[in-house]
Amino acid sequence: MSRGALAEARGARQAERAQQRAARVNAQREPQQRTIEPPMQPVAPQAPPEQAGSRPGRLTPEERRALRQQINEAGRDVYRPNRP
Numbered sequence: 152m153s154r155g156a157l158a159e160a161r162g163a164r165q166a167e168r169a170q171q172r173a174a175r176v177n178a179q180r181e182p183q184q185r186t187i188e189p190p191m192q193p194v195a196p197q198a199p200p201e202q203a204g205s206r207p208g209r210l211t212p213e214e215r216r217a218l219r220q221q222i223n224e225a226g227r228d229v230y231r232p233n234r235p
Contacts, residue, residue, distance in 0.1 A: 210218065
């Protein structure tokens with residue numbers, strides 16, 4: 152075989168491989184393109200927390216003290232010193 156014939160055969164093999172690759176990629180993409188998601192339903196707006204009946208945004212001094220105490224107790228449980 153001459154060099155020209157070898158180059159032509161190599162080019163044909165490369166073209167065939169490229170077509171096979173493209174076919175695989177298109178086969179993988181097809182299911183994604185066929186899938187149609189239903190339209191999203193509108194979400195009703197929610198009332199702000201103050202109007203929904205929950206507690207206000209700020210803590211009272213008593214609530215802050217109680218929360219601080221709970222955090223300290225939890226920290227003692229987690230970071231208990233190891234004593235032999």
